Amino acid sequence: MSYKAIHQHCLKLKNDERALGSARFFKTGVGEYGEGDVFFGINVPQSKRLAKDHIDLDQVNIKKLLHSKIHEERIIGVHILKLQYERAIKNKKSKEQKKIYKLFYQLKSRVNNWDLVDSSAPYISGHYYFHFTKKDLTTLSESKSLWDRRIAVVSMFYFIRQNELHFALRVITNHLDDQEDLMHKASGWMLREVGKKDKNLLVNYLEKYSSQMSRTTLRYSIEKFNSRERSYFLKKV
Numbered sequence: 001m002s003y004k005a006i007h008q009h010c011l012k013l014k015n016d017e018r019a020l021g022s023a024r025f026f027k028t029g030v031g032e033y034g035e036g037d038v039f040f041g042i043n044v045p046q047s048k049r050l051a052k053d054h055i056d057l058d059q060v061n062i063k064k065l066l067h068s069k070i071h072e073e074r075i076i077g078v079h080i081l082k083l084q085y086e087r088a089i090k091n092k093k094s095k096e097q098k099k100i101y102k103l104f105y106q107l108k109s110r111v112n113n114w115d116l117v118d119s120s121a122p123y124i125s126g127h128y129y130f131h132f133t134k135k136d137l138t139t140l141s142e143s144k145s146l147w148d149r150r151i152a153v154v155s156m157f158y159f160i161r162q163n164e165l166h167f168a169l170r171v172i173t174n175h176l177d178d179q180e181d182l183m184h185k186a187s188g189w190m191l192r193e194v195g196k197k198d199k200n201l202l203v204n205y206l207e208k209y210s211s212q213m214s215r216t217t218l219r220y221s222i223e224k225f226n227s228r229e230r231s232y233f234l235k236k237v
Contacts, residue, residue, distance in 0.1 A: 001054050003064035003073075009050055010073060015041030026071070026113055033146065033182060034113050042072040051079030055087070059103055066110040074110060078120045085124045094132075101128040105136060112147050114182055121151045126158025141171065146180050153186045160193045165201055168194060176213045187213070188220020195224060210236045 018041030026034040057065075057080050065077030081104055088096035104111070104124050111117055129137050140152040153175055156168035172187050195202035202221065210218055215237050222230050 001057050001061070003057075003061040003068075006050060006054055006057075006061075006065065006076060007068075007070075007073065010040055010042060010070065010076075013040065013042045013046055017041065018043070022071070026115070033180075037071050037113065038069050040070055040072050044075075047072055047075050048079055051076050051083060054080060055083045062103065063107065066107045071113065074112075075116055075119065077107075078111060078116050082120055082123045085127070089127065097128065098132065101125065101132075108140075108148060108151060109145070111151065114150065114186075117147055117150045117154055121154040122157035122161075125151055126155035129155055130158055130162060130164065137171070141174055146182060149175060149178065149180075149183055150186050153183065153190055156190050157193060160190065160197060163197060165194050165198055169201075169205055173209065176209060176217065181214075181216060184214040184216040185220055188217040191217070191221035192223055195221065206233055206236075213237070 019039040020041075022039040022041060023037070026037060026039070028034040028037045028039075054076075062077050062080055065073050065080070068074055068077075081100055085097060085100045085104075088094075088100060101124055104120065111120060125136075125140075137152055137155065140148045140155075143149055143152075153172060156171050159165075159168045168190060172190050175183055175187050178184065178187070191202060191205070194205070206218070206221065210233050213221075215234075218233060218237055222233050225233070
């Protein structure tokens with residue numbers, strides 16, 4: 001199995017019409033967050049199927065996927081890393097988990113759109129920071145890179161699933177003044193997940209911090225609230 005074989009599969013699946021739609025959806029225009037990204041128009045199920053078929057791809061070829069200018073080839077690489085990491089968890093191979101995380105962190109500059117982050121951070125870096133060490137989390141959280149910061153926040157999804165809600169809230173709070181809309185959305189998404197675990201905790205948090213967060217973050221966080229509750233908090237922004 002090799003990068004070249006996956007690239008040939010991608011060429012066969014190329015859909016120019018869908019590629020144009022993806023380029024617009026992922027904001028590839030000048031000055032936009034995905035500027036210059038190239039799409040083949042391969043859909044998510046097809047990408048996941050290719051990743052599953054190539055789960056044993058070695059790290060040399062995974063690096064080639066992540067360094068590809070083709071967005072879908074990078075997402076395939078991310079999916080393969082996720083599958084390999086989950087397999088290492090299932091087989092209780094901590095050294096393998098650390099090896100995969102190390103590669104993910106090494107390639108994080110290529111995890112450079114929100115779908116790439118969201119397909120990997122909750123499953124790889126989130127698990128790693130929870131079970132091994134949080135050392136890299138601070139570096140990501142303080143990074144100038146939008147995608148590093150999003151990895152830090154979306155990694156909290158794993159913490160939230162493990163009921164480590166207060167730590168997740170501390171990380172989210174550090175990003176309430178972020179200027180990027182994609183960070184507002186990520187923080188709001190994580191807050192909504194906190195609310196699914198403990199609504200009272202989220203309500204108390206919003207009472208304290210809602211006036212400091214963007215309207216986007218607030219709207220995402222209260223999505224599951226009833227209309228009266230939503231109106232109450234929206235008046236605070």
